[in-house]
Amino acid sequence: MTDLQFSAVVTKVRFEYDREINRYLDEPKPSRCQALCSTCGTYHAASFEEMASRVGEEELRYVASMRAWNCCHEGVEPYDGFPEVPDYRGISGPDADGDG
Numbered sequence: 001m002t003d004l005q006f007s008a009v010v011t012k013v014r015f016e017y018d019r020e021i022n023r024y025l026d027e028p029k030p031s032r033c034q035a036l037c038s039t040c041g042t043y044h045a046a047s048f049e050e051m052a053s054r055v056g057e058e059e060l061r062y063v064a065s066m067r068a069w070n071c072c073h074e075g076v077e078p079y080d081g082f083p084e085v086p087d088y089r090g091i092s093g094p095d096a097d098g099d100g
């Protein structure tokens with residue numbers, strides 16, 4: 001049991017925009033996402049570059065958030081639960097067809 005809440009530990013999630021890339025785009029797209037572990041005050045980033053397959057902002061946000069949580073609380077399940085895993089092929093588990 002824990003009384004830690006995910007939303008209380010991972011308090012800030014922000015996207016960063018790479019000017020070098022966006023110079024050629026009409027619509028700016030974030031190049032990476034940073035999430036803050038408020039327990040120790042460290043930002044943890046996830047970048048599109050490092051992801052194996054094409055992912056969206058939702059997925060990047062999820063990865064950065066989980067990294068921030070695992071920073072000081074790895075193996076601990078938050079009181080309010082982990083954020084929902086974005087629905088994309090790379091993450092989908094064995095029971096992807098659902099049981100609802």
Ligand SMILES: [Zn+2]
Pocket residue numbers: 037038039040041042071072
């Ligand atoms: Zn930390």
